[in-house]
Amino acid sequence: MSVPLESNPHLKNNTNASEHQNKRQLEELAGGELGPVGLFGRLGSFLVRGTPMATRLLLCEHAEKLSAAIVLKNHHSRLSDLVNTAILIALNKREYEIPSNLTPADVFFREVSQVDTICECLLEHEEQVLRDTPLDSVEWAEVVINVNNILKDMLQAASHYRQNRNSLYRKEEPPEKELEYVPWTATSGPGGIRTVIMRQHEIVLRVVYPQADSNLRNTVTEQLVALIDCFLDGYVSQLKSVDKSSNQERYDSLEMEYLQKRSDLLSPLLTLGQYLWAASLAEKYCDFDILVQMCEQTDNQSRLQRYMTQFADQNFSDFLFHWYLEKGKRGKLLSQPISQHGQLANFLQAHEHLSWLHEINSQELEKDVQAHATLLGLANMETRYFAKKKTLLGLSKLAALASDFSGDILQEKIEGLLIV
Helix, strand or coil: CCCCCCCCHHHHHHHHHHHHHHHHHHHHHHHHHHCCCCHHHHCCEEEECCEEEEHHHHHHHHHHHHHHHHHHHHHHHHCHHHHHHHHHHHHHHCCCCCCCCCCHHHHHHCCHHHCCHHHHHHHHHHHHHHHHCCCCCHHHHHHHHHHHHHHHHHHHHHHHHHHHCHHHHCCCCCCCCCCCCCCHHHCCCCCCHHHHHHHHHHHHHHHHHHHCCHHHHHHHHHHHHHHHHHHHHHHHHHHHHCCCCCCHHHHHHHHHHHHHHHHHHHHHHHHCCCHHHHHHHHHHCCCHHHHHHHHHHCCCHHHHHHHHHHCHHHCHHHHHHHHHHHCCCHHHHCCCCHHHHHHHHHHHCCCHHHHHHHHHHCCCHHHHHHHHHHHHHHHHHCCCCHHHHHHHHHHHHHHHHCCCCCHHHHHHHHHHHHHC
Protein backbone atom coordinates (compact mmCIF):
# COMPACT_ATOMS: atom_id res chain seq x y z
CA MET A 1 0.00 0.00 0.00
CA SER A 2 1.54 3.34 -1.03
CA VAL A 3 1.71 6.36 1.17
CA PRO A 4 -0.80 9.16 0.32
CA LEU A 5 0.81 12.02 -1.56
CA GLU A 6 0.21 14.98 0.68
CA SER A 7 2.43 17.90 -0.18
CA ASN A 8 3.18 18.66 3.47
CA PRO A 9 6.07 16.40 4.62
CA HIS A 10 4.91 16.52 8.24
CA LEU A 11 1.50 15.23 7.17
CA LYS A 12 3.27 12.51 5.21
CA ASN A 13 5.23 11.44 8.28
CA ASN A 14 2.18 11.38 10.51
CA THR A 15 0.10 9.49 7.96
CA ASN A 16 2.89 6.99 7.39
CA ALA A 17 3.22 6.20 11.10
CA SER A 18 -0.56 6.11 11.49
CA GLU A 19 -0.87 3.61 8.64
CA HIS A 20 1.65 1.32 10.32
CA GLN A 21 -0.27 1.55 13.59
CA ASN A 22 -3.49 0.64 11.79
CA LYS A 23 -1.85 -2.28 10.00
CA ARG A 24 -0.54 -3.64 13.27
CA GLN A 25 -3.97 -3.38 14.88
CA LEU A 26 -5.44 -5.31 11.95
CA GLU A 27 -2.76 -8.00 12.38
CA GLU A 28 -3.64 -8.29 16.06
CA LEU A 29 -7.35 -8.43 15.27
CA ALA A 30 -6.74 -11.21 12.77
CA GLY A 31 -4.65 -13.12 15.29
CA GLY A 32 -7.27 -12.70 17.98
CA GLU A 33 -9.97 -14.03 15.65
CA LEU A 34 -8.03 -16.97 14.17
CA GLY A 35 -6.43 -18.36 17.32
CA PRO A 36 -9.46 -19.18 19.49
CA VAL A 37 -11.33 -20.97 16.68
CA GLY A 38 -8.41 -23.32 16.02
CA LEU A 39 -7.48 -22.02 12.58
CA PHE A 40 -3.80 -21.60 13.49
CA GLY A 41 -3.54 -25.36 13.63
CA ARG A 42 -4.66 -25.59 10.00
CA LEU A 43 -2.45 -22.88 8.54
CA GLY A 44 0.62 -25.07 8.19
CA SER A 45 3.94 -23.47 7.27
CA PHE A 46 5.44 -21.06 4.79
CA LEU A 47 8.93 -20.84 3.33
CA VAL A 48 10.65 -17.85 4.92
CA ARG A 49 14.32 -17.02 4.26
CA GLY A 50 14.74 -20.49 2.78
CA THR A 51 13.39 -22.27 5.88
CA PRO A 52 9.85 -23.43 6.71
CA MET A 53 8.14 -21.26 9.34
CA ALA A 54 4.76 -21.82 10.99
CA THR A 55 2.33 -19.43 9.29
CA ARG A 56 1.01 -18.15 12.63
CA LEU A 57 4.58 -17.13 13.55
CA LEU A 58 4.97 -15.42 10.18
CA LEU A 59 1.87 -13.36 11.00
CA CYS A 60 3.50 -12.44 14.30
CA GLU A 61 6.69 -11.48 12.44
CA HIS A 62 4.73 -9.09 10.23
CA ALA A 63 3.31 -7.39 13.31
CA GLU A 64 6.77 -7.23 14.90
CA LYS A 65 8.16 -5.54 11.81
CA LEU A 66 5.33 -3.04 11.90
CA SER A 67 6.37 -2.21 15.49
CA ALA A 68 9.97 -1.80 14.34
CA ALA A 69 8.86 0.35 11.39
CA ILE A 70 6.93 2.67 13.70
CA VAL A 71 10.05 3.13 15.83
CA LEU A 72 12.19 3.72 12.75
CA LYS A 73 9.68 6.27 11.46
CA ASN A 74 9.88 8.15 14.75
CA HIS A 75 13.66 8.24 14.47
CA HIS A 76 13.28 9.40 10.87
CA SER A 77 11.38 12.45 12.10
CA ARG A 78 14.27 13.41 14.40
CA LEU A 79 17.27 12.11 12.46
CA SER A 80 16.13 12.56 8.88
CA ASP A 81 19.61 12.93 7.35
CA LEU A 82 20.92 9.71 8.92
CA VAL A 83 17.82 7.61 8.22
CA ASN A 84 17.36 8.98 4.69
CA THR A 85 20.95 8.14 3.83
CA ALA A 86 20.47 4.57 5.06
CA ILE A 87 17.16 4.31 3.19
CA LEU A 88 18.83 5.35 -0.06
CA ILE A 89 21.54 2.70 0.43
CA ALA A 90 18.85 0.07 1.04
CA LEU A 91 16.81 1.06 -2.02
CA ASN A 92 19.90 1.18 -4.23
CA LYS A 93 20.75 -2.38 -3.19
CA ARG A 94 17.28 -3.43 -4.31
CA GLU A 95 17.71 -1.35 -7.49
CA TYR A 96 14.49 0.51 -6.83
CA GLU A 97 13.67 3.58 -8.85
CA ILE A 98 12.13 6.45 -6.91
CA PRO A 99 9.03 7.89 -8.66
CA SER A 100 9.16 11.66 -8.99
CA ASN A 101 6.07 12.09 -6.85
CA LEU A 102 7.46 10.05 -3.94
CA THR A 103 10.37 10.40 -1.55
CA PRO A 104 12.77 7.52 -0.85
CA ALA A 105 11.17 7.23 2.59
CA ASP A 106 7.73 6.84 0.99
CA VAL A 107 8.99 3.93 -1.09
CA PHE A 108 10.89 2.29 1.75
CA PHE A 109 8.14 2.42 4.38
CA ARG A 110 5.43 1.04 2.10
CA GLU A 111 7.20 -2.35 2.17
CA VAL A 112 7.35 -3.03 5.90
CA SER A 113 8.41 -6.66 5.44
CA GLN A 114 11.81 -5.29 4.29
CA VAL A 115 12.28 -2.88 7.18
CA ASP A 116 15.15 -4.94 8.62
CA THR A 117 17.30 -4.24 5.55
CA ILE A 118 18.01 -0.77 6.88
CA CYS A 119 20.08 -2.16 9.77
CA GLU A 120 23.04 -3.16 7.61
CA CYS A 121 22.76 0.13 5.71
CA LEU A 122 22.95 2.16 8.91
CA LEU A 123 26.24 0.46 9.69
CA GLU A 124 27.63 1.12 6.23
CA HIS A 125 26.90 4.82 6.61
CA GLU A 126 28.28 4.84 10.14
CA GLU A 127 31.56 3.27 9.03
CA GLN A 128 31.87 5.82 6.25
CA VAL A 129 31.38 8.71 8.70
CA LEU A 130 33.92 7.24 11.13
CA ARG A 131 36.48 7.01 8.33
CA ASP A 132 35.88 10.46 6.89
CA THR A 133 35.24 12.55 10.01
CA PRO A 134 37.87 13.91 12.44
CA LEU A 135 37.88 12.20 15.84
CA ASP A 136 37.26 15.46 17.70
CA SER A 137 34.14 16.35 15.71
CA VAL A 138 30.67 16.08 17.20
CA GLU A 139 29.44 14.04 14.24
CA TRP A 140 32.03 11.30 14.89
CA ALA A 141 30.49 10.42 18.25
CA GLU A 142 26.90 11.24 17.34
CA VAL A 143 26.65 8.83 14.42
CA VAL A 144 27.58 5.88 16.63
CA ILE A 145 25.16 6.88 19.39
CA ASN A 146 22.33 7.43 16.90
CA VAL A 147 22.88 4.19 15.01
CA ASN A 148 23.02 2.28 18.29
CA ASN A 149 19.77 3.86 19.43
CA ILE A 150 17.93 3.10 16.19
CA LEU A 151 19.05 -0.53 16.15
CA LYS A 152 18.33 -0.99 19.84
CA ASP A 153 14.90 0.62 19.73
CA MET A 154 13.78 -1.30 16.64
CA LEU A 155 14.87 -4.67 18.00
CA GLN A 156 13.47 -4.03 21.46
CA ALA A 157 10.12 -2.96 20.00
CA ALA A 158 9.93 -6.20 18.02
CA SER A 159 10.94 -8.30 21.01
CA HIS A 160 8.48 -6.48 23.26
CA TYR A 161 5.65 -7.17 20.83
CA ARG A 162 6.62 -10.86 20.51
CA GLN A 163 6.67 -11.36 24.27
CA ASN A 164 3.53 -9.39 25.09
CA ARG A 165 1.36 -10.60 22.20
CA ASN A 166 2.57 -14.19 22.24
CA SER A 167 -0.84 -15.53 23.29
CA LEU A 168 -2.44 -14.14 20.11
CA TYR A 169 -0.36 -16.44 17.91
CA ARG A 170 -0.31 -19.57 20.06
CA LYS A 171 -2.03 -22.78 19.00
CA GLU A 172 -4.86 -24.02 21.20
CA GLU A 173 -3.20 -27.44 21.37
CA PRO A 174 0.57 -28.00 21.35
CA PRO A 175 1.67 -29.48 18.01
CA GLU A 176 3.17 -32.94 17.87
CA LYS A 177 6.31 -31.54 16.28
CA GLU A 178 7.07 -27.83 16.10
CA LEU A 179 9.27 -26.34 13.40
CA GLU A 180 12.53 -24.70 14.40
CA TYR A 181 11.84 -21.01 14.80
CA VAL A 182 14.38 -18.35 13.83
CA PRO A 183 13.00 -14.86 14.59
CA TRP A 184 13.85 -12.18 12.03
CA THR A 185 15.75 -10.47 14.84
CA ALA A 186 18.03 -13.53 14.96
CA THR A 187 18.88 -14.02 11.29
CA SER A 188 22.43 -14.87 10.22
CA GLY A 189 24.34 -14.44 6.99
CA PRO A 190 24.89 -11.25 4.97
CA GLY A 191 22.59 -8.50 6.22
CA GLY A 192 21.22 -10.69 9.02
CA ILE A 193 20.55 -9.07 12.38
CA ARG A 194 23.05 -11.31 14.17
CA THR A 195 25.67 -10.32 11.61
CA VAL A 196 24.80 -6.64 12.11
CA ILE A 197 25.11 -6.84 15.90
CA MET A 198 28.43 -8.70 15.73
CA ARG A 199 29.71 -6.06 13.31
CA GLN A 200 28.51 -3.20 15.49
CA HIS A 201 30.08 -4.90 18.51
CA GLU A 202 33.43 -4.77 16.74
CA ILE A 203 32.96 -1.17 15.57
CA VAL A 204 32.11 0.06 19.06
CA LEU A 205 34.84 -1.81 20.93
CA ARG A 206 37.70 -1.61 18.42
CA VAL A 207 37.11 1.70 16.67
CA VAL A 208 35.10 3.93 19.00
CA TYR A 209 35.86 2.82 22.56
CA PRO A 210 39.66 3.34 22.45
CA GLN A 211 39.18 6.93 21.20
CA ALA A 212 36.24 7.88 23.42
CA ASP A 213 36.19 9.80 26.69
CA SER A 214 34.62 8.27 29.79
CA ASN A 215 31.14 9.68 29.10
CA LEU A 216 31.03 8.38 25.55
CA ARG A 217 32.41 5.03 26.68
CA ASN A 218 29.65 4.68 29.25
CA THR A 219 26.98 5.61 26.70
CA VAL A 220 28.09 3.28 23.89
CA THR A 221 28.74 0.40 26.32
CA GLU A 222 25.22 0.65 27.73
CA GLN A 223 23.80 0.69 24.20
CA LEU A 224 25.98 -2.23 23.16
CA VAL A 225 24.83 -4.28 26.13
CA ALA A 226 21.22 -3.78 24.99
CA LEU A 227 22.14 -5.03 21.50
CA ILE A 228 23.94 -8.06 22.95
CA ASP A 229 20.84 -8.77 25.02
CA CYS A 230 18.73 -8.82 21.82
CA PHE A 231 21.30 -11.07 20.15
CA LEU A 232 21.36 -13.66 22.94
CA ASP A 233 17.60 -13.55 23.43
CA GLY A 234 17.18 -14.55 19.78
CA TYR A 235 19.39 -17.59 20.28
CA VAL A 236 17.42 -18.60 23.37
CA SER A 237 14.15 -18.40 21.42
CA GLN A 238 15.63 -20.51 18.65
CA LEU A 239 17.01 -23.11 21.07
CA LYS A 240 13.65 -23.43 22.81
CA SER A 241 11.99 -24.20 19.48
CA VAL A 242 14.25 -27.20 18.75
CA ASP A 243 12.89 -30.51 20.00
CA LYS A 244 15.78 -32.15 21.83
CA SER A 245 14.08 -35.55 22.00
CA SER A 246 13.78 -35.88 18.22
CA ASN A 247 16.66 -33.69 17.06
CA GLN A 248 19.42 -33.90 19.66
CA GLU A 249 22.21 -33.43 17.12
CA ARG A 250 20.72 -30.17 15.84
CA TYR A 251 20.15 -28.91 19.38
CA ASP A 252 23.71 -29.69 20.45
CA SER A 253 25.14 -27.99 17.36
CA LEU A 254 23.03 -24.87 17.88
CA GLU A 255 23.81 -24.75 21.60
CA MET A 256 27.55 -24.97 20.92
CA GLU A 257 27.24 -22.12 18.41
CA TYR A 258 25.30 -20.07 20.96
CA LEU A 259 27.83 -20.67 23.74
CA GLN A 260 30.70 -19.60 21.49
CA LYS A 261 28.93 -16.42 20.37
CA ARG A 262 27.98 -15.62 23.95
CA SER A 263 31.61 -15.88 24.99
CA ASP A 264 32.76 -13.80 21.98
CA LEU A 265 30.37 -10.99 22.92
CA LEU A 266 30.83 -10.95 26.70
CA SER A 267 34.56 -11.59 27.10
CA PRO A 268 35.62 -8.17 25.74
CA LEU A 269 33.48 -6.49 28.42
CA LEU A 270 35.61 -8.22 31.05
CA THR A 271 38.81 -7.22 29.27
CA LEU A 272 37.69 -3.58 29.36
CA GLY A 273 36.80 -3.79 33.05
CA GLN A 274 33.06 -3.32 32.38
CA TYR A 275 32.24 -5.75 35.18
CA LEU A 276 28.73 -4.56 36.02
CA TRP A 277 27.55 -4.82 32.42
CA ALA A 278 29.28 -8.16 31.94
CA ALA A 279 27.67 -9.46 35.13
CA SER A 280 24.18 -8.31 34.14
CA LEU A 281 24.30 -10.28 30.88
CA ALA A 282 26.20 -13.26 32.29
CA GLU A 283 23.67 -13.63 35.11
CA LYS A 284 20.71 -13.38 32.74
CA TYR A 285 22.14 -15.88 30.24
CA CYS A 286 23.91 -18.11 32.78
CA ASP A 287 27.44 -17.65 31.46
CA PHE A 288 29.18 -19.16 34.47
CA ASP A 289 32.64 -18.86 32.93
CA ILE A 290 32.27 -15.08 32.68
CA LEU A 291 30.92 -14.87 36.24
CA VAL A 292 33.81 -16.90 37.67
CA GLN A 293 36.42 -14.94 35.70
CA MET A 294 34.92 -11.67 36.90
CA CYS A 295 34.95 -12.74 40.55
CA GLU A 296 38.53 -13.95 40.23
CA GLN A 297 39.70 -10.74 38.56
CA THR A 298 38.01 -8.59 41.21
CA ASP A 299 38.79 -11.01 44.08
CA ASN A 300 35.12 -10.99 45.04
CA GLN A 301 34.62 -14.22 46.98
CA SER A 302 31.34 -13.12 48.53
CA ARG A 303 29.84 -12.73 45.06
CA LEU A 304 31.01 -16.23 44.17
CA GLN A 305 29.25 -17.59 47.24
CA ARG A 306 26.10 -15.73 46.23
CA TYR A 307 26.21 -17.31 42.79
CA MET A 308 26.56 -20.75 44.37
CA THR A 309 23.24 -20.15 46.09
CA GLN A 310 21.56 -18.28 43.24
CA PHE A 311 22.43 -20.93 40.65
CA ALA A 312 22.40 -23.96 42.93
CA ASP A 313 19.85 -25.78 40.76
CA GLN A 314 22.15 -25.32 37.75
CA ASN A 315 25.21 -26.78 39.51
CA PHE A 316 27.22 -23.58 39.64
CA SER A 317 29.35 -25.05 42.43
CA ASP A 318 30.42 -28.01 40.29
CA PHE A 319 31.25 -25.62 37.45
CA LEU A 320 33.39 -23.54 39.80
CA PHE A 321 35.19 -26.61 41.16
CA HIS A 322 35.90 -27.84 37.62
CA TRP A 323 37.14 -24.36 36.69
CA TYR A 324 39.58 -24.29 39.62
CA LEU A 325 40.80 -27.77 38.71
CA GLU A 326 41.34 -26.91 35.04
CA LYS A 327 43.16 -23.67 35.90
CA GLY A 328 45.43 -25.42 38.40
CA LYS A 329 44.01 -23.41 41.32
CA ARG A 330 43.92 -26.34 43.76
CA GLY A 331 44.47 -24.12 46.77
CA LYS A 332 41.27 -22.21 46.06
CA LEU A 333 39.43 -25.42 45.29
CA LEU A 334 40.31 -26.89 48.68
CA SER A 335 39.73 -23.70 50.69
CA GLN A 336 35.96 -23.51 50.25
CA PRO A 337 33.86 -22.27 53.16
CA ILE A 338 32.26 -24.83 55.45
CA SER A 339 28.88 -24.30 53.77
CA GLN A 340 30.32 -25.79 50.54
CA HIS A 341 32.17 -28.74 52.11
CA GLY A 342 29.38 -31.19 51.31
CA GLN A 343 29.25 -30.27 47.63
CA LEU A 344 33.03 -30.23 47.42
CA ALA A 345 33.24 -33.69 48.97
CA ASN A 346 30.78 -35.01 46.37
CA PHE A 347 32.76 -33.39 43.58
CA LEU A 348 36.07 -34.81 44.83
CA GLN A 349 34.77 -38.37 44.84
CA ALA A 350 35.92 -38.53 41.23
CA HIS A 351 39.29 -36.99 42.13
CA GLU A 352 40.81 -39.17 44.84
CA HIS A 353 44.24 -37.59 44.38
CA LEU A 354 42.71 -34.44 45.93
CA SER A 355 39.89 -35.77 48.10
CA TRP A 356 42.24 -36.85 50.91
CA LEU A 357 43.50 -33.27 51.20
CA HIS A 358 39.93 -32.04 51.66
CA GLU A 359 39.26 -34.81 54.18
CA ILE A 360 42.27 -33.78 56.27
CA ASN A 361 41.58 -30.06 55.80
CA SER A 362 38.07 -30.47 57.21
CA GLN A 363 39.64 -31.05 60.67
CA GLU A 364 37.11 -33.73 61.59
CA LEU A 365 38.36 -37.02 63.06
CA GLU A 366 36.00 -39.13 60.97
CA LYS A 367 37.32 -37.32 57.88
CA ASP A 368 40.84 -38.38 58.85
CA VAL A 369 39.59 -41.96 58.77
CA GLN A 370 38.36 -41.34 55.23
CA ALA A 371 41.69 -39.72 54.32
CA HIS A 372 43.51 -42.79 55.65
CA ALA A 373 41.37 -45.09 53.49
CA THR A 374 41.70 -42.86 50.42
CA LEU A 375 45.49 -42.65 50.69
CA LEU A 376 45.79 -46.37 51.28
CA GLY A 377 43.71 -46.99 48.16
CA LEU A 378 45.91 -44.66 46.12
CA ALA A 379 49.04 -46.41 47.44
CA ASN A 380 47.66 -49.82 46.48
CA MET A 381 46.95 -48.55 42.96
CA GLU A 382 50.44 -47.10 42.52
CA THR A 383 52.57 -49.66 40.67
CA ARG A 384 55.05 -47.55 38.70
CA TYR A 385 56.83 -45.38 41.24
CA PHE A 386 57.96 -46.91 44.53
CA ALA A 387 58.85 -43.54 46.07
CA LYS A 388 55.34 -42.22 45.41
CA LYS A 389 53.81 -45.39 46.84
CA LYS A 390 55.97 -45.01 49.96
CA THR A 391 54.90 -41.37 50.35
CA LEU A 392 51.23 -42.27 50.07
CA LEU A 393 51.62 -45.00 52.67
CA GLY A 394 53.39 -42.58 55.01
CA LEU A 395 50.60 -40.03 54.62
CA SER A 396 48.01 -42.77 55.17
CA LYS A 397 49.77 -43.66 58.43
CA LEU A 398 49.74 -40.03 59.57
CA ALA A 399 46.02 -39.79 58.77
CA ALA A 400 45.39 -42.94 60.80
CA LEU A 401 47.33 -41.52 63.76
CA ALA A 402 45.25 -38.30 63.60
CA SER A 403 41.96 -40.21 63.40
CA ASP A 404 39.66 -41.44 66.17
CA PHE A 405 40.64 -45.10 65.73
CA SER A 406 40.78 -46.98 69.02
CA GLY A 407 44.18 -48.23 70.16
CA ASP A 408 43.73 -51.80 68.97
CA ILE A 409 42.31 -50.83 65.59
CA LEU A 410 45.03 -48.19 65.13
CA GLN A 411 47.72 -50.76 65.83
CA GLU A 412 46.09 -53.12 63.34
CA LYS A 413 45.99 -50.41 60.68
CA ILE A 414 49.65 -49.49 61.15
CA GLU A 415 50.73 -53.12 61.03
CA GLY A 416 48.71 -53.49 57.83
CA LEU A 417 50.59 -50.58 56.33
CA LEU A 418 53.91 -52.21 57.17
CA ILE A 419 52.85 -55.38 55.34
CA VAL A 420 51.91 -53.32 52.26
